[in-house]
Amino acid sequence: MTETVRTRIAPSPTGDPHIGNMYVALVNWAFARQSGGRFIVRIEDTDRARFVEGAERMFLEALAWLCLTHDEGPDVGGPAGPYRQSERLAIYREHAERLLASGRAYRCFCAAERLAELRKSQKGEVTGYDRRCRAIDPADAARRAAAGQPHTVRLAVPPEGQTRFTDGLRGEIVIENRSIDDQVLIKSDGYPTYHMAVVVDDRLMGVTHVVRAEEWIVSTPKHILLYEALGWQPPLYYHLPLIRNPDRSKLSKRRNPTNVLWYRQEGFLPEAVVNYLGLLGHSMPDQREVFTLDEFRAEFSWRRVNTTGPVFDMDKFEWLNGMWIRRLPVDELAARLRSEGFVPEGFPQDRLLGAVRLLQERLKRLKEFADAAAYFAARLPYEAALLVPDKKGKPLKAAAEVRAAVAELRSVLACAAEWNAAALEAGARALAERLGWKPADLFTVLRVAVTGRRVSTPLFETMEVLGREECLARVEEAGTRTGTLP
Numbered sequence: 001m002t003e004t005v006r007t008r009i010a011p012s013p014t015g016d017p018h019i020g021n022m023y024v025a026l027v028n029w030a031f032a033r034q035s036g037g038r039f040i041v042r043i044e045d046t047d048r049a050r051f052v053e054g055a056e057r058m059f060l061e062a063l064a065w066l067c068l069t070h071d072e073g074p075d076v077g078g079p080a081g082p083y084r085q086s087e088r089l090a091i092y093r094e095h096a097e098r099l100l101a102s103g104r105a106y107r108c109f110c111a112a113e114r115l116a117e118l119r120k121s122q123k124g125e126v127t128g129y130d131r132r133c134r135a136i137d138p139a140d141a142a143r144r145a146a147a148g149q150p151h152t153v154r155l156a157v158p159p160e161g162q163t164r165f166t167d168g169l170r171g172e173i174v175i176e177n178r179s180i181d182d183q184v185l186i187k188s189d190g191y192p193t194y195h196m197a198v199v200v201d202d203r204l205m206g207v208t209h210v211v212r213a214e215e216w217i218v219s220t221p222k223h224i225l226l227y228e229a230l231g232w233q234p235p236l237y238y239h240l241p242l243i244r245n246p247d248r249s250k251l252s253k254r255r256n257p258t259n260v261l262w263y264r265q266e267g268f269l270p271e272a273v274v275n276y277l278g279l280l281g282h283s284m285p286d287q288r289e290v291f292t293l294d295e296f297r298a299e300f301s302w303r304r305v306n307t308t309g310p311v312f313d314m315d316k317f318e319w320l321n322g323m324w325i326r327r328l329p330v331d332e333l334a335a336r337l338r339s340e341g342f343v344p345e346g347f348p349q350d351r352l353l354g355a356v357r358l359l360q361e362r363l364k365r366l367k368e369f370a371d372a373a374a375y376f377a378a379r380l381p382y383e384a385a386l387l388v389p390d391k392k393g394k395p396l397k398a399a400a401e402v403r404a405a406v407a408e409l410r411s412v413l414a415c416a417a418e419w420n421a422a423a424l425e426a427g428a429r430a431l432a433e434r435l436g437w438k439p440a441d442l443f444t445v446l447r448v449a450v451t452g453r454r455v456s457t458p459l460f461e462t463m464e465v466l467g468r469e470e471c472l473a474r475v476e477e478a479g480t481r482t483g484t485l486p
């Protein structure tokens with residue numbers, strides 16, 4: 001029987017949930033789900049200085065929003081918990097003791113000032129700790145520690161030889177041991193470093209595939225050495241390329257928003273977000289660009305992961321979001337707009353579906369709905385826009401003519417036998433002919449009267465949604481306004 005695949009996403013709760021991290025989560029999720037395995041969330045909160053209250057909750061919210069469900073984690077529990085590193089301190093200490101006992105780690109009493117001096121003096125040369133405390137007799141070191149002398153625990157890296165591992169995406173990677181620092185494993189505050197905690201946890205949580213961002217490649221040799229020192233078999237490693245800005249720098253919020261919840265607030269659909277992330281880092285067998293999370297899961301393959309840093313492209317992302325908005329059934333889109341808070345309070349319920357149907361084609365973000373649909377909810381001011389301008393912005397018609405036209409429009413609408421788009425358009429065309437107006441000019445006057453805007457959803461469909469009573473009231477009000485036109 002083969003071992004069950006277990007993957008994990010291990011966010012540090014130091015800020016907003018980063019979109020790059022969601023990409024890593026997506027791949028971990030897809031691979032676990034495809035293999036019938038389990039996907040774990042582990043919170044790496046050992047850096048107390050950078051800890052941000054609420055970051056864990058936001059991360060879990062982002063995962064849930066994208067439907068990247070996890071089987072084990074701080075919120076749902078599981079057999080390998082606890083899933084927050086700050087709740088596992090005794091476990092790391094116990095393993096550090098094991099390493100000290102076997103001589104694979106040692107206590108270091110060097111003060112921060114000495115280490116800073118050392119770093120300063122090393123500019124341009126080989127950097128790293130000079131291993132001074134490695135020479136201290138372990139019994140002596142244990143006595144000093146017991147007496148309360150502050151210290152760290154460092155990994156005793158073999159001075160010679162090489163450390164190697166195979167990256168599932170990049171092949172074999174070999175590092176000379178002499179270039180690896182004697183990594184701190186336990187800090188003087190008793191907390192483990194990332195390196196210590198990640199190795200112990202990946203092992204104890206049974207993680208079979210460590211799938212993470214490329215920036216961690218440089219740390220992997222240290223992790224391999226730690227596995228060796230603890231007498232453990234390391235997991236398999238896959239380092240995913242970082243998502244980049246167009247200038248190839250690492251995706252940063254100076255160029256593009258990186259908080260995935262920002263995309264939610266803007267009205268990106270979760271379907272579009274996972275689709276875009278899947279598209280960035282991976283190609284589908286048929287080069288398909290629009291696909292569901294489930295399709296991604298089914299087609300995901302390590303062979304098709306791009307190892308060159310994909311470039312984040314907001315225009316493409318928006319385009320894809322528009323595609324997903326158009327793919328939703330109208331009632332579902334309306335429900336989403338409502339549940340995500342994009343329908344302004346007091347929006348008339350009986351016009352919502354109609355407005356959504358007419359705007360669906362135009363929205364790239366759900367957030368645009370409130371403004372785009374404003375005239376479905378309430379009357380907007382007409383201003384002088386009723387005076388249809390020519391190309392140079394001068395009125396095409398005199399105010400008196402517009403006044404007369406609005407009055408005629410009112411009676412045509414009041415007497416319309418049927419209230420539907422085709423009948424309304426036919427009536428307005430007939431009136432334009434009778435008045436000797438170009439239909440487009442008359443339609444603009446009507447459009448401004450009804451919507452308060454010169455550009456809107458298709459006029460007669462919009463009027464159908466608004467209904468006779470509301471349209472008549474608006475045209476009447478516009479009629480009183482034309483009295484004040486210059």
Ligand code: GLU
Nearest residue numbers: 010011012044198212216
């Ligand atoms: N805590 C690390 C992060 O924030 C996890 C790195 C890893 O996956 O090993 O990305």
